[in-house]
Amino acid sequence: MRSRPGTHPFPTPLRVAAAGVLLALLALLSGCGSEDAEQREPGAEVSSEEAEVLSQVLYANRQQGGADFEVTAPFAEGAVLTLTGEVDFARGIGRAQAVTSYGDGRPDDTRTLFFTEDDLWQGGVPGLDEALTAAGLPAATYVRRPIAATDASGTASLLDVLVQMVPRLSARSADDPRSFADYTWVGSRSVNGQLSSVFQSGTGARIAVAADSKLLVQYLTRLQDFDVTITLADHGEREITLPSDEDTVSLTEHPEIAAALGL
Numbered sequence: 001m002r003s004r005p006g007t008h009p010f011p012t013p014l015r016v017a018a019a020g021v022l023l024a025l026l027a028l029l030s031g032c033g034s035e036d037a038e039q040r041e042p043g044a045e046v047s048s049e050e051a052e053v054l055s056q057v058l059y060a061n062r063q064q065g066g067a068d069f070e071v072t073a074p075f076a077e078g079a080v081l082t083l084t085g086e087v088d089f090a091r092g093i094g095r096a097q098a099v100t101s102y103g104d105g106r107p108d109d110t111r112t113l114f115f116t117e118d119d120l121w122q123g124g125v126p127g128l129d130e131a132l133t134a135a136g137l138p139a140a141t142y143v144r145r146p147i148a149a150t151d152a153s154g155t156a157s158l159l160d161v162l163v164q165m166v167p168r169l170s171a172r173s174a175d176d177p178r179s180f181a182d183y184t185w186v187g188s189r190s191v192n193g194q195l196s197s198v199f200q201s202g203t204g205a206r207i208a209v210a211a212d213s214k215l216l217v218q219y220l221t222r223l224q225d226f227d228v229t230i231t232l233a234d235h236g237e238r239e240i241t242l243p244s245d246e247d248t249v250s251l252t253e254h255p256e257i258a259a260a261l262g263l
Contacts, residue, residue: 084099087167093242218230
């Protein structure tokens with residue numbers, strides 16, 4: 001849906017508990033010379049040229065087809081959930097390796113993920129082989145379940161929130177540049193070796209855009225009491241094949257497996 005003036009086109013993050021993307025293209029993007037660039041202070045309002053670029057970045061992601069991504073979410077002291085993979089923006093599907101590091105001596109928890117708008121596949125689930133054998137079911141590598149929406153108490157699984165955020169960094173059409181009226185220029189820095197400018201929305205979300213390609217390279221937003229950072233790289237077409245039904249057990253059809261695995 002096209003955004004209206006005064007609304008924010010970037011995806012509103014689902015909150016993990018309770019209710020609850022850019023790089024200005026440096027001064028060159030807005031037609032300023034190097035002297036003006038040196039004088040520009042963080043917090044300056046975006047120019048009309050910058051607003052136009054910002055209005056195009058989600059649409060550009062969809063036009064590019066897809067990208068590699070990394071999501072980092074330090075959700076507790078010493079604990080970080082990291083998703084590393086690729087997303088097909090055109091089809092709204094992705095795959096990733098999810099690693100939860102605890103920092104207290106516990107081993108990392110690693111899963112292989114595939115996701116669409118509606119469903120999540122997880123591979124590498126501890127105890128899956130034993131649970132399938134006990135239930136008299138054939139061997140499978142993945143479990144599949146619907147992605148959970150935020151419930152009535154405002155609570156949703158962090159993993160579910162993150163796999164919904166990544167595909168939403170795309171749009172079927174450009175946004176209205178007036179939607180970025182309250183964005184400010186934060187500064188410029190390198191993201192994955194690309195000189196980029198960072199903008200901040202009125203709600204605090206930060207968006208980084210590469211100066212040369214004008215593509216979105218990073219999006220940072222706050223979930224409850226921690227920041228989630230999504231970094232994009234190597235934009236282009238993606239071919240992602242979802243796990244076959246023969247290699248998957250549906251947790252909706254087999255709730256006893258979900259119960260046995262604590263999923």
